[in-house]
Amino acid sequence: MTGNSKILEVKGIKKSFPGVDALKDIDFSIKKGEVHALIGENGAGKSTFLKILSGNLQPDGGEIYFDGTRVKIENTQKAHHLGIAMVYQELSLVPYLSVAENIFQGHAFHKKKVLRVMNWKRMYDEAKSEITKYGLKINVKKKINQLGVGQQQLVEIIRAVSTDVKLLLLDEPTSALSEEEIRILFDSIINILRKKDVAIIYITHRLEEAFTIADKVTVFRDGEKIQTLNISDTDENQIIQLMVGRRIKNRYIKKEAWIGDTIFKVDGVTAEGLVKNCSFYAKEGEIVGLSGLMGAGRTELAKTLVGLYKKDSGKITVKNVEVNIQSPRDALESGVAYLAEDRKESLIFPLSVSCNITLPNLSQIFENGILHKDKEKAIGRTFIDKLKIEAQNESQKVMYLSGGNQQKVVLAKWIYRNVDVFLLDEPTRGIDVGAKIEVYNLMHDLLTQKKAIILISSELPEIISLSDRVYVMYQGSIAAEYKGEEITQENIIKSATGRSVKNEGKRIH
Ligand SMILES: Nc1ncnc2c1ncn2[C@@H]1O[C@H](COP(=O)(O)OP(=O)(O)OP(=O)(O)O)[C@@H](O)[C@H]1O
Ligand SMILES: [Mg+2]
Numbered sequence: 001m002t003g004n005s006k007i008l009e010v011k012g013i014k015k016s017f018p019g020v021d022a023l024k025d026i027d028f029s030i031k032k033g034e035v036h037a038l039i040g041e042n043g044a045g046k047s048t049f050l051k052i053l054s055g056n057l058q059p060d061g062g063e064i065y066f067d068g069t070r071v072k073i074e075n076t077q078k079a080h081h082l083g084i085a086m087v088y089q090e091l092s093l094v095p096y097l098s099v100a101e102n103i104f105q106g107h108a109f110h111k112k113k114v115l116r117v118m119n120w121k122r123m124y125d126e127a128k129s130e131i132t133k134y135g136l137k138i139n140v141k142k143k144i145n146q147l148g149v150g151q152q153q154l155v156e157i158i159r160a161v162s163t164d165v166k167l168l169l170l171d172e173p174t175s176a177l178s179e180e181e182i183r184i185l186f187d188s189i190i191n192i193l194r195k196k197d198v199a200i201i202y203i204t205h206r207l208e209e210a211f212t213i214a215d216k217v218t219v220f221r222d223g224e225k226i227q228t229l230n231i232s233d234t235d236e237n238q239i240i241q242l243m244v245g246r247r248i249k250n251r252y253i254k255k256e257a258w259i260g261d262t263i264f265k266v267d268g269v270t271a272e273g274l275v276k277n278c279s280f281y282a283k284e285g286e287i288v289g290l291s292g293l294m295g296a297g298r299t300e301l302a303k304t305l306v307g308l309y310k311k312d313s314g315k316i317t318v319k320n321v322e323v324n325i326q327s328p329r330d331a332l333e334s335g336v337a338y339l340a341e342d343r344k345e346s347l348i349f350p351l352s353v354s355c356n357i358t359l360p361n362l363s364q365i366f367e368n369g370i371l372h373k374d375k376e377k378a379i380g381r382t383f384i385d386k387l388k389i390e391a392q393n394e395s396q397k398v399m400y401l402s403g404g405n406q407q408k409v410v411l412a413k414w415i416y417r418n419v420d421v422f423l424l425d426e427p428t429r430g431i432d433v434g435a436k437i438e439v440y441n442l443m444h445d446l447l448t449q450k451k452a453i454i455l456i457s458s459e460l461p462e463i464i465s466l467s468d469r470v471y472v473m474y475q476g477s478i479a480a481e482y483k484g485e486e487i488t489q490e491n492i493i494k495s496a497t498g499r500s501v502k503n504e505g506k507r508i509h
Contacts (some may be wrong), residue, residue, distance in 0.1 A: 013062035037210035040220035042404030043390040054086035055079035083166035095145035100127030178294030257447035260284030269314030274300040282452035289467030297476040306331035335420035349399040354380025383412035
């Protein structure tokens with residue numbers, strides 16, 4: 001049941017950072033039980049807006065009314081007290097604590113009489129009941145760093161809603177989720193909350209999601225609210241046009257690249273408990289998609305190949321030479337780079353854009369033992385132009401960039417490293433529809449330089465439109481290989497769910 005009263009109304013919210021007006025006079029409202037999608041290009045001001053509502057940032061001007069009363073949300077405690085919870089674009093769980101401890105961060109479970117002694121059993125039981133309420137199967141005693149990014153994200157959401165929440169703010173909740181996890185979020189979590197009259201503001205770059213889950217959509221552009229529409233009165237094309245202020249081509253047409261010799265070959269790679277006997281190859285100029293469901297082992301395989309997980313057996317060959325990779329450093333030296341699915345693993349937040357980009361390749365900017373700052377900056381500027389990174393300049397710290405722009409810096413960093421083989425794990429996560437095309441063009445540039453790209457992506461349309469060949473993983477093994485016309489959604493899903501056994505007649509060499 002959708003209530004009729006507004007839970008939140010804001011008028012004339014403003015926020016500036018040095019050099020940028022992140023929000024200009026925003027008016028916005030949301031009713032109880034309403035799911036409201038917030039959409040806009042990278043840097044449009046979406047996260048800033050939610051951070052103001054969650055008490056993380058103070059507006060420079062404007063009024064906020066919550067449940068009919070004018071409020072000042074001075075800090076996160078105040079937001080919490082009002083019943084506003086937020087799940088951030090960057091994961092914020094404590095990696096070395098258990099799922100249960102993370103869910104109840106801040107509330108202690110003490111034994112009745114002995115206040116200093118934790119009642120672990122009660123905490124685990126309650127955490128388990130929170131988790132199962134939403135149809136999830138996660139062991140609450142597991143440490144956060146033993147979970148995949150998608151599961152961590154679901155735990156964050158459960159943590160946010162385990163309190164008495166009236167307004168839930170989700171900043172790109174699905175960017176780290178697999179199809180299966182998105183289904184849990186939509187069918188269980190969001191629908192249960194909607195029935196409880198919780199209002200939800202939901203930032204996403206995946207427009208189709210707005211149409212699946214939202215009642216309304218608001219578009220931000222350059223810090224301004226452009227329009228609010230009922231989902232039933234609009235379509236994707238209209239939203240894209242409002243986002244970018246002009247018509248753009250929504251579809252990427254793959255350009256033909258010349259395909260050369262096999263440059264990367266993986267034979268029977270096994271890492272106990274993670275991946276089994278995986279073999280595949282990639283040629284110069286090729287994009288090889290690696291598809292599969294949550295937990296199928298795509299990230300695990302990539303991390304094993306670059307030495308982040310221990311390889312128990314198997315052989316890796318780069319340009320016909322067998323390489324011995326025990327660490328990411330060995331991988332880079334052998335010509336293989338891995339772009340991690342979690343950007344926090346790849347960036348040093350207090351350093352500048354240009355520092356982050358040049359860091360893995362310092363030798364290029366050192367001459368006679370002296371670091372050439374000018375050269376470093378010039379490289380930063382080149383990538384800012386190439387990838388249209390929205391930053392004040394190359395010296396801005398990456399912590400001040402919007403999420404999508406941080407992701408572009410991660411990409412720039414690996415591209416600059418100039419290796420032969422790129423393992424890109426969710427490279428366009430959090431990148432807006434327009435900027436994705438820039439990233440695809442950049443990938444194409446790499447192919448023309450005789451590189452090979454292994455693309456891991458949860459977005460099937462991305463895998464299908466970009467890949468020359470696709471391998472599908474199932475339960476830690478490679479279950480199928482498809483090329484050309486065979487690369488269809490149906491084939492991929494069939495293999496990803498274990499419904500087709502090996503690839504009829506074709507052997508992977
Ligand atoms: N702490 C900060 N200091 C300086 N500038 C900031 C800070 N936080 C955000 N900005 C700037 O404000 C603008 C809006 O950023 P915001 O993070 O709200 O964008 P967004 O719409 O969430 O984008 P994305 O889709 O990439 O996450 C950007 O130009 C960003 O660089
Ligand atoms: Mg953001």
